[in-house]
Every structure is written in structure tokens, then in C-alpha cells.
Amino acid sequence: MRIDRVAYYFLILSISTLAAHAGPDDQEWKAYFQDFTLRAGPYVHTLNGKHSLTVEYLPHASEISFPQGASQGRDSQNNWILRVGGWFAKDDFMSRDAMDFVLCHELSHLFNPGKNEIFHDYFAITECLPELWRGEDIQAKLKESTKRTMQNRRKFWNRNSPRSAAIVQCYETNIHQAIEGFPFTDCL
Numbered sequence: 001m002r003i004d005r006v007a008y009y010f011l012i013l014s015i016s017t018l019a020a021h022a023g024p025d026d027q028e029w030k031a032y033f034q035d036f037t038l039r040a041g042p043y044v045h046t047l048n049g050k051h052s053l054t055v056e057y058l059p060h061a062s063e064i065s066f067p068q069g070a071s072q073g074r075d076s077q078n079n080w081i082l083r084v085g086g087w088f089a090k091d092d093f094m095s096r097d098a099m100d101f102v103l104c105h106e107l108s109h110l111f112n113p114g115k116n117e118i119f120h121d122y123f124a125i126t127e128c129l130p131e132l133w134r135g136e137d138i139q140a141k142l143k144e145s146t147k148r149t150m151q152n153r154r155k156f157w158n159r160n161s162p163r164s165a166a167i168v169q170c171y172e173t174n175i176h177q178a179i180e181g182f183p184f185t186d187c188l
């Protein structure tokens with residue numbers, strides 16, 4: 001009886017551990033990035049004219065070879081290219097909605113050059129994601145995706161590039177204000 005019970009708890013523990021790590025695998029991420037270019041295509045068209053958007057997934061990129069996790073650039077024809085590393089996509093905190101937030105943040109870098117990180121989060125939340133998530137429960141998706149992204153950032157920052165408590169607070173306040181619909185106020 002006791003052994004059964006131990007086995008039972010072990011089974012439950014294994015299932016919950018599996019569930020915690022059951023994010024998209026490489027194939028699923030590739031399909032997601034393909035889908036993102038289709039979903040974001042019309043919106044990028046309004047931002048960047050006739051130029052195209054490509055998302056390159058680097059499944060084998062590690063935190064050492066590609067520490068930025070996600071990046072953005074343009075080719076010589078001003079086509080926009082986003083890149084995402086495998087280590088970043090496969091982090092426990094990552095989800096498809098959180099990746100939508102990350103990619104919208106990266107699109108803001110291209111569309112709003114010269115603005116800071118805080119602004120790019122604000123733009124993603126107030127401009128880009130509402131376009132991508134039209135007709136869905138935008139508030140709930142914003143709360144969940146930004147929460148996951150901040151968990152991911154805190155972990156990464158603690159490990160590689162510590163930020164002051166004030167800066168981390170600034171990111172969180174900005175995200176909260178953007179979701180609530182307040183105008184942008186820079187906090188740096």
C-alpha cells in the first residue's frame with residue numbers, strides 16, 4: 001500500500017515535470033516561425049512598404065554562440081530579418097505567445113530605430129500584438145506573454161548581465177502601464 005502510494009506520487013511528479021518542459025520542439029518552432037511571417041506579413045507591409053519579412057530559426061545556437069537569443073537586421077534591399085536561437089526558444093518559460101511578444105519587440109527595433117528597450121516593449125504591447133491578436137482575448141494574452149518574458153529576462157540577466165533592481169522595476173512598470181493603456185512615459 002505504502003509502495004503503491006510512493007509510486008503514485010512519483011508518477012504524478014514525473015508527469016508534472018514532463019508537462020513543465022513540454023514547450024514546442026525544433027520542428028514545432030520552425031512551423032511557428034513560418035506561421036509568424038504569414039500572420040505578421042500584412043502588418044509589416046504597413047510598416048515597411050513592399051519589403052519582406054523573414055524569420056530565421058537557429059536550432060543549434062547556444063547561449064554562448066548567440067547570447068542575444070533574438071536579434072533583428074535588414075538586408076541590402078531593406079528586407080527585414082529576425083533571428084531566434086534554439087536555446088532561447090526552448091527555455092522553460094517560452095511559449096508561442098511570449099515569442100510573439102519577443103518578435104514584436106524586435107520588429108519595433110527595425111521600425112523605431114534609436115528608441116530604447118523600454119519603448120520597444122511598449123510598442124509591442126500597444127501596437128504590434130493587438131494587430132497580430134485581433135479578435136482574441138488580448139488582455140489575457142498580453143499578461144501571460146509579458147509575465148513569461150520577464151521571467152525569462154530575469155533569469156538571463158542574473159546569469160549574464162546583471163541589471164539593477166530599479167531597471168528591472170522600470171521594465172515591469174512600463175509593461176503594466178502599456179497593458180493598462182497609459183501613454184508612454186520613459187523611466188530611465
Ligand SMILES: [Zn+2]
Pocket residue numbers: 105106109117120
Ligand atoms: Zn531590444
